[in-house]
Amino acid sequence: MPFAHIRGTGSAVPERVLDNAELEKIVDTTDEWITRRTGIKQRRIAMGDNNESTAALGTRAARGAMEMAGIAADQIDTIIMATITADRIFPSAACMVQKELEAFNAAAYDISAGCSGFLYALESGNNSIKSGMSRTCLIIGAERLSAIVNWEDRGTCVLLGDGAGAVILRRQDEPGGLLSTHIKSDGRLWDLLYSDKGNAPAPESLAGLVGIPFHLKMEGNRLFKQAVPCMASIAEKALEQNGLSREDIQLVIPHQANLRILQAVSEKLKIPMEKFFTNLQHYGNTSAASIPLAMDEAHRQGRIKSGDCVLLVSFGAGLTWGAAVLKWTL
Ligand code: COA
Secondary structure (H helix, E strand, O other), X not given: OOEEEEEEEEEEOOOEEEEHHHHOOOOOOOHHHHHHHHOOOEEEEOOHHHOOOHHHHHHHHHHHHHHHHOOOHHXXXXXXXXXXXXXXXXXXXXXXXXXXXXXXXXXXXXXXOHHHHHHHHHHHHHHHHHOOOOOEEEEEEEEEHHHOOOOOOHHHHOOEOEEEEEEEEEEEOOOOEEEEXXXXXXXXXHHHEEEOOOXXXXXXXXXXXXXXXXXXXXXXXHHHHHHHHHHHHHHHHHHHHOOOOHHHOOEEEEOOOOHHHHHHHHHHHOOOHHHEOOOHHHHOEOHHHHHHHHHHHHHHOOOOXXXXXXXXXEEXXXXXXXXXXXXXXX
């Protein structure tokens, strides 16, 4: 049975930083409240004249991963893009990325699984490699959540941001790489976090954000209560299936929704917070982009060494949640 190894990581974020102080001028909130309740200090917002569409951010992240992996565009067999903010309802953002990369030997498609989208995409890429359908998969998580946020609702707009991350998954015979993926959903709770309209165009400036036809709706408090047990139990299942103890895990790369959620998951799993990689203070919650964006930063900062066991764990709209265990071989 072949193994799917991560051979390269990449990420991209918009240039425009929106920090908590500036957000205080948009909605009735404070830096103190946002920091204490979420850990977030700033987020990135895509601007219309910076070529920062979801597909453009995804393409930039993909190029970083391809460069690290030494993979040319024509070697890619499958492009899977996790996103809930594709630039158009159709065609898929993955096809737009394919065009930009000129990866014309690939099949390209999107996956919608909210903040768990990247882990769903990783599972599809893993299955494609293990079944012999693909040798090289490009897996991307990219979002422009600023397009679907109600910039007059302080309960949600302070949490979210834009960005992208990508990995190259490659078939190798040596054991390692992706050891397992677990994904779960509970559609009964879809109405805790959902969209009711299409995306707004990117504005020319921050002033253009207020008044966009918003449509992201969220029951934050109830989501918080669902997120913690779901993330902890699927992470435990992943460890158990691989015969790993919590001490065997060198780094946890979780979905970056809220520092308090991560602290509660850390307590439940009895894996100390020092082993949790967090960058939500810089980017907020970037949904499907958050895990690959964090993974790229963790790798480039030297937080993961070859041979390390890495646990990925997510939770998001759907509801969806998931976990993956990696033996890092980069
Ligand atoms: N600034 C100031 N006050 C705010 C605020 C803001 N940005 N957002 C909400 N508040 C107020 C509320 O109006 C409420 O006031 P009240 O007590 O007078 O009614 C108070 O703060 C508490 O609100 P509540 O929603 O209970 O706060 P919370 O502790 O649950 O924190 C979240 C809110 C959204 C940060 C938290 O619930 C959360 O992170 N949930 C998970 C969200 C998530 O991760 N979603 C994505 C899933 S992947």
